[in-house]
Amino acid sequence: MTLLWDRLDDVDGVIGGTRFRLYPQMPELEGFARPETVRVSPPPGTIGPGPFDGAMRVVDAVDKPAPYDFPYMPPYRGPTFPPATPGPDGHFDRIPENSRQFLAAHMYGSVRFTLDVWEAYLGRPVAWYQPHDGFVVELVPEVGWDNAHAGIGFIEAGGRLNKAGAYQRFALNFDVLAHEVGHTLLFSELGIPTIDGLTPQFLAFHESMSDLVALIAMLHFESTLDELIDATGGNLYVQNFLNRIGELSHNEQIRIASNDAKMQDLASLRLTPEGEWIDPTGQGRKGHDLGQPLTGAIFDILVEIYQDGLAHRGLIPHDLDPRGWDRDSVAASLGRFQSVYEGEMSQHRGAFIDALIEARDVVGFALALTWQRLSPGHLSFARVAETFLDVMAEIGQAHNLPAFAENFLERGIDVRETQQVAMPPSRSAPYLVRWRWMRRRATEVRPDSTMRATLDVPEAYARVYGMFSHSFRLEM
Numbered sequence: 001m002t003l004l005w006d007r008l009d010d011v012d013g014v015i016g017g018t019r020f021r022l023y024p025q026m027p028e029l030e031g032f033a034r035p036e037t038v039r040v041s042p043p044p045g046t047i048g049p050g051p052f053d054g055a056m057r058v059v060d061a062v063d064k065p066a067p068y069d070f071p072y073m074p075p076y077r078g079p080t081f082p083p084a085t086p087g088p089d090g091h092f093d094r095i096p097e098n099s100r101q102f103l104a105a106h107m108y109g110s111v112r113f114t115l116d117v118w119e120a121y122l123g124r125p126v127a128w129y130q131p132h133d134g135f136v137v138e139l140v141p142e143v144g145w146d147n148a149h150a151g152i153g154f155i156e157a158g159g160r161l162n163k164a165g166a167y168q169r170f171a172l173n174f175d176v177l178a179h180e181v182g183h184t185l186l187f188s189e190l191g192i193p194t195i196d197g198l199t200p201q202f203l204a205f206h207e208s209m210s211d212l213v214a215l216i217a218m219l220h221f222e223s224t225l226d227e228l229i230d231a232t233g234g235n236l237y238v239q240n241f242l243n244r245i246g247e248l249s250h251n252e253q254i255r256i257a258s259n260d261a262k263m264q265d266l267a268s269l270r271l272t273p274e275g276e277w278i279d280p281t282g283q284g285r286k287g288h289d290l291g292q293p294l295t296g297a298i299f300d301i302l303v304e305i306y307q308d309g310l311a312h313r314g315l316i317p318h319d320l321d322p323r324g325w326d327r328d329s330v331a332a333s334l335g336r337f338q339s340v341y342e343g344e345m346s347q348h349r350g351a352f353i354d355a356l357i358e359a360r361d362v363v364g365f366a367l368a369l370t371w372q373r374l375s376p377g378h379l380s381f382a383r384v385a386e387t388f389l390d391v392m393a394e395i396g397q398a399h400n401l402p403a404f405a406e407n408f409l410e411r412g413i414d415v416r417e418t419q420q421v422a423m424p425p426s427r428s429a430p431y432l433v434r435w436r437w438m439r440r441r442a443t444e445v446r447p448d449s450t451m452r453a454t455l456d457v458p459e460a461y462a463r464v465y466g467m468f469s470h471s472f473r474l475e476m
């Protein structure tokens, strides 16, 4: 197994890649009016007009009236706008922001940037669906639809009017695009369950993980890190654009990553075999809502690791060390936190950002490893949480495991009783296994009802994709 830090060296390893300009957040948000210049992995000169990099191509359809819906599938064969083209140096960073081509470049850049981040955590390229040789993923930046979605071999984006009456294109919304990339890479890593193995928690897991894919990817923008640390004074417990991103960007994609949702509150939610959600409480809750406890627990774990990093760097005094505190205790001390954090942050800003980057990468890497070990059939949050804790123990977070487990338990996500057993430190892997959690029940039947993307199951994929109804995201 590759060492964590060896692999993480690659996360930002696109030096020499092609430049694009992306909005990390909707440009309406304070601090994000200007796009940030980033690099994506293909070297300059290898991305052609479209953009097209051999694996995916932006097809800027003129007046595409409806989204793809099986059996209506790519490729799009109608008229298209002129493609975005690179400058003489091979980069796409000089396209005017108000041009049609910026839309195409922004969509491609956002998708490739997200993939670069997650391929580094996964340690290998993400295999897009390959229904046949020569298959190219199609990115459609504008379709006549107030939504965005991913499917077999495509991502397409619509747009809608915001509260102020301005038309917002989802192709300019990194959060929306990264969430859709999240669905595609989860399908690539896990496959799909067979009908008898499909659980409501599988669909909710997909939404939760796709939210986290977007959140972690967004933390790879320098401007996001700067804004986040400055806007919060380094205290991630205060409400900020990261944990309230869905609210501020009005797309409800990530909603409130820092939330109080518990499984008990969602116990009555049901899924019909046709994929319809039934909420007997009349609140109209669906898969995104069921995913909120999982998202919230993992967000709290990210903050726990960040706090741990601050403590190790000597940046928070002992009596204000909130590691392991519950949310209420933290809330009660928020005022004291803020003055201490702001004082420290003004002197040690770089160290705060380093702690945040470290927390981001530990969680990203742990999620990627977790997906690689999960089977989609009969998936439950408990299995996700247990796998995630196993992974965390292996990558050097054993000292935080009780706090992490508490984060899941507080949400009503059952983590089986475990006991810690000392393991000798590995000579070849000093950051890795020092502790291993031994399951009290070590053996169990693990149903493995899995389908992988093959030529003969596009209908099965379309069926599962069709269960990700995103229309309610637009409710405000």
Ligand SMILES: [Zn+2]
Pocket: 179, 183, 206, 207, 210, 468, 470
């Ligand atoms: Zn989704």
